[in-house]
Amino acid sequence: xxxxxxxxxxxxxxxxxxxxxxxxxxxxxxxxxxxxxxxxxxxxxxxxxxxxxxxxxxxxxxxxxxxxxxxxxxxxxxxxxxxxxxxxxxxxxxxxxxxxxxxxxxxxxxxxxxxxxxxxxxxxxxxxxxxxxxxxxxxxxxxxxxxxxxxxxxxxxxxxxxxxxxxxxxxxxxxxxxxxxxxxxxxxxxxxxxxxxxxxxxxxxxxxxxxxxxxxxxxxxxxxxxxxxxxxxxxxxxxxxxxxxxxxxxxxxxxxxxxxxxxxxxxxxxxxxxxxxxxxxxxxxxxxxxxxxxxxxxxxxxxxxxxxxxxxxxxxxxxxxxxxxxxxxxxx
Numbered sequence: 032x033x034x035x036x037x038x039x040x041x042x043x044x045x046x047x048x049x050x051x052x053x054x055x056x057x058x059x060x061x062x063x064x065x066x067x068x069x070x071x072x073x074x075x076x077x078x079x080x081x082x083x084x085x086x087x088x089x090x091x092x093x094x095x096x097x098x099x100x101x102x103x104x105x106x107x108x109x110x111x112x113x114x115x116x117x118x119x120x121x122x123x124x125x126x127x128x129x130x131x132x133x134x135x136x137x138x139x140x141x142x143x144x145x146x147x148x149x150x151x152x153x154x155x156x157x158x159x160x161x162x163x164x165x166x167x168x169x170x171x172x173x174x175x176x177x178x179x180x181x182x183x184x185x186x187x188x189x190x191x192x193x194x195x196x197x198x199x200x201x202x203x204x205x206x207x208x209x210x211x212x213x214x215x216x217x218x219x220x221x222x223x224x225x226x227x228x229x230x231x232x233x234x235x236x237x238x239x240x241x242x243x244x245x246x247x248x249x250x251x252x253x254x255x256x257x258x259x260x261x262x263x264x265x266x267x268x269x270x271x272x273x274x275x276x277x278x279x280x281x282x283x284x285x286x287x288x289x290x291x292x293x294x295x296x297x298x299x300x301x302x303x304x305x306x307x308x309x310x311x312x313x314x315x316x317x318x319x320x321x322x323x324x325x326x327x328x329x330x331x332x333x334x335x336x337x338x339x340x341x342x343x344x345x346x347x348x349x350x351x352x353x354x355x356x357x358x359x360x361x362x363x
Contacts, residue, residue, distance in 0.1 A: 032053060032054055032055075033052060033053050034049070034051070034052050034054065034088060034104050034106075037054070037088070037106070037118075038106065040117055040118060041090070041106070041108055041114045041117050041118060042108065042109075042117075043090065043108045043114070044106065044107045044108075045105065045106060045107075046105040046106070046107050047098055047104070047105050049088070049101065049102060049103055049104040049105070050102050051087045051088070051103060051104060053067075054067060054068060054069040054087045054088050055067035055068060055087075056068050056069070056164075057069045057122075057164050057167075058086075058164060058165075059071045059073065059115070059161040059162070059164055061077040061080040061084065062080070062084075064080075064084035064086050065084065066087070067085065068085065068086050068087065069086070069087065069088040069089070069090065070086040070088070070090070071090045071114065071115060071161065072089055072090060072091045072092075072093075072111070073161065075091075075093055078099075079099070082100055082103070086103060087103050088103055088105075088106060089103065089104070089105055090106045090107075090114060091105065091107055091108070092107070092108050092109060092111045112160075115160050115161050116160065116183070116186050116187060118164075119163060119167070120186060120187045120188070122167050123167075123170070123176075123187055123188050126170060126172055126174075127172050127173060128170070128172075128173070128175065128176055128188060129173070129174075129175040129176070130175070130176050130184060130188045130190065130191035130192065131175065131176070131177050131191060131192055131193070131194035132178050132180065132181040132191055132192075132193060132194065133177060133178075133179060133193075133194035133236075134195050134233065134284065135179050135282045135284055135285065136230055136233040136255055136285065137179075137194055137195060137233045137236055137237055138177065138178075138179035139253065139254070139255070140233060140234060140236075140237040140253065141153070141155050141177050141237055142155055143249050143250065143252045143253055144237055144238060144241055144246075144247075144249060144250075145241060145245070146241075146245065146246075149244060150244075152171070152173070152174045152175060153174070153175045153177065153240075153241075154166055154169070154170055154175070154176050154177070155176075155177045155178075156176055156177065156178040156184070156187075158180070160183065160187075176188065177194070178191075194236065195233065195236060197232070197235075197236060198232070199231070199232055200216065200217070201214050201215075201216055201231055202214065202215045202216070203215045204228060206228050206296075207223060209256060209293070209297060210225065210227050210257060210258055211223055211224065211225055211226075212224055212226060212227065212228045212231065214231065216235060224247060224250060225250045225251055225257075226250050226253055227255070227292070229255075229256065229288065229289065229292045230255060230256070254279070254345075254346035254347075255280070255285060256278055256292075257278070258270070258276035258277065258278060258338075259276060259277045259278070259346075259349060259350055259353055260272055260273050260275065260276045261273065261275050261276065261277060261331075261353055262275075263275075263332075264332065265327065265331045265332060265353055266353060266354075267350065267353045275336065275337060275338070276337075276339075277339045277340075277341065277349060277353065278338065278339070278340045279341045279344045279346045279348070279350075280340065280341070280342060281344055281345045283343075286316070286342060290304070290340070293338070293340065297337075297338065300337035300338055301336045301337050301338075302336065302337065302338045302339070303319065303331075303334060303336045303338070303339045303340070304316050304317060304318035304319065304340050304342060305319050305320075305339055305340070305341050305342070306318050306319075306320055306321070306341065306342040307320070307321055307322065307323055307324060307343060307344065308342070308343040316342070318342060324344065324348060324349065324352045325352075327349075327352055327353070328352075328353070
């Protein structure tokens with residue numbers, strides 16, 4: 032691609048008079064740069080490595096006082112994030128695709144259940160669009176792209192559709208717990224899936240779109256309403272070993288849905304709602320604020336509860352915290 036063409040696409044301005052006039056590919060990771068690449072600079076500390084690895088052009092939105100290499104092209108833009116969007120939109124503009132936006136649950140299920148070697152025509156757009164460049168070379172005519180951000184998808188591929196529109200007939204539903212279900216759909220039987228009944232529609236959306244060809248054991252990686260069982264010292268213990276468990280949810284769009292579900296399905300249990308962040312009071316959640324996750328164990332040792340729902344905390348963060356063992360022995 033010619034440098035002059037790139038300037039037009041991203042509304043950039045050359046800061047020097049380089050000897051090169053073209054680039055081969057676009058990268059955002061300096062470690063992946065090869066000779067002839069254009070590097071989009073998100074951290075100025077990466078510039079020297081990108082040059083060392085052979086970058087032919089660098090795009091920056093910061094002031095560069097001293098250009099270290101005048102042989103290559105230095106392009107200034109107003110905003111790097113907007114530049115990434117413009118470049119992705121241009122690179123997708125001449126490819127006929129099917130584009131869907133979906134909710135965060137379906138997006139997570141696509142990432143879990145999609146088989147890269149089987150579902151080669153389905154590409155999931157990373158939440159960080161800068162990481163999408165490494166997938167662009169693999170996108171072919173009539174592929175499908177999946178995005179969880181409707182506005183972002185509108186910006187990079189305006190002709191797109193809502194993925195979450197279907198309803199499904201679910202029969203013989205058995206809720207073994209709030210996080211494990213058995214059911215039938217048409218002629219298919221699903222036994223003890225590690226997923227809440229709350230999310231069966233999204234599960235069937237994704238699973239059916241993938242041609243019912245996925246390893247359902249991978250649902251253990253699905254973290255919505257996934258319990259972390261703890262003992263009396265709030266140490267992580269085996270699944271179902273105690274009657275106390277923790278749940279984490281960092282996605283705001285799922286809060287009300289999950290809280291209502293827990294309220295209805297777990298009526299006779301003591302549920303605590305904790306957060307380390309300010310949340311929208313309009314959500315009508317009776318929550319308790321704690322300063323940090325470091326306080327969790329001491330706080331919960333003194334509390335009466337069956338379940339604790341953490342707002343604004345990821346599953347991995349919470350799991351790591353309760354997996355830190357205390358010195359005193361477990362009472363279980």
